Amino acid sequence: MTPSNFTAKVVLVDIEGTTTSISFVHDVLFPYAKKNAGNYLQETWQTKDTKEIVKNLQQLPQFAEYVESLESSSDVDQQLITKFVSYLIERDLKVTPLKTLQGLIWAKGYAAGELKGHVYEDVSAAFQAWRDAGLQIAVYSSGSVAAQKLIFQHSIAGDLLPHLSAHFDTHVGHKQQSESYTKIAQSLQVEPQHVLFLTDVPGEADAARAAGMQTIILQRPGNAPLSEEQKRDHVLVDDFTALLKLKPPSE
Numbered sequence: 001m002t003p004s005n006f007t008a009k010v011v012l013v014d015i016e017g018t019t020t021s022i023s024f025v026h027d028v029l030f031p032y033a034k035k036n037a038g039n040y041l042q043e044t045w046q047t048k049d050t051k052e053i054v055k056n057l058q059q060l061p062q063f064a065e066y067v068e069s070l071e072s073s074s075d076v077d078q079q080l081i082t083k084f085v086s087y088l089i090e091r092d093l094k095v096t097p098l099k100t101l102q103g104l105i106w107a108k109g110y111a112a113g114e115l116k117g118h119v120y121e122d123v124s125a126a127f128q129a130w131r132d133a134g135l136q137i138a139v140y141s142s143g144s145v146a147a148q149k150l151i152f153q154h155s156i157a158g159d160l161l162p163h164l165s166a167h168f169d170t171h172v173g174h175k176q177q178s179e180s181y182t183k184i185a186q187s188l189q190v191e192p193q194h195v196l197f198l199t200d201v202p203g204e205a206d207a208a209r210a211a212g213m214q215t216i217i218l219q220r221p222g223n224a225p226l227s228e229e230q231k232r233d234h235v236l237v238d239d240f241t242a243l244l245k246l247k248p249p250s251e
């Protein structure tokens with residue numbers, strides 16, 4: 001089956017490696033949060049949101065380990081929490097209070113115009129074409145729903161958020177488990193076979209396929225190379241231009 005023969009009622013898109021370069025997340029977003037964590041904590045230290053985050057950070061098992069690793073004991077203050085946040089980011093520990101904090105730092109950066117969400121140049125036209133054809137577009141990413149919305153709202157191609165009708169993150173389940181895709185189809189009130197899932201990760205495509213969805217793998221610049229077997233086993237595209245003529249199935 002060639003990409004142009006697909007039909008779908010919903011296009012479900014992954015972000016990193018699919019709509020957006022993997023390097024944007026790793027080389028722009030994460031360093032931005034790390035660089036601005038200290039300032040953000042200082043400015044918002046007395047706010048309810050930040051107090052809640054600081055409390056939750058201290059309850060992490062990693063916090064006790066971190067404090068024990070320090071040469072001298074110190075009070076729990078802004079400086080210690082800021083260093084602990086850097087420690088979590090450096091180790092890529094995706095714990096909930098860190099994700100919440102990063103989301104708030106990014107929101108501020110996007111609002112100030114210091115951050116723009118990267119999308120590949122074919123994304124905006126494809127979103128428009130799919131919506132014109134009567135398709136819905138939904139997002140499933142391991143980044144939080146709040147972070148997903150920011151990338152598309154403040155994208156380099158303008159505000160793409162109005163194109164998107166639903167957002168899913170790992171609250172619905174792991175991206176390599178088929179149950180997650182079953183739940184997404186149920187939530188969208190659509191048969192899984194009428195969903196086309198676009199991703200860069202074969203394990204995610206396998207899970208979506210096991211749930212009955214159609215899948216296509218993106219080979220964007222910077223994505224992990226696929227094995228020969230993975231290439232044989234999946235429909236592949238370089239970008240969304242091969243999918244511009246996507247239509248709903250004729251009933």
Ligand SMILES: [Mg+2]
Pocket residue numbers: 014015016017018199200201
């Ligand atoms: Mg991805």
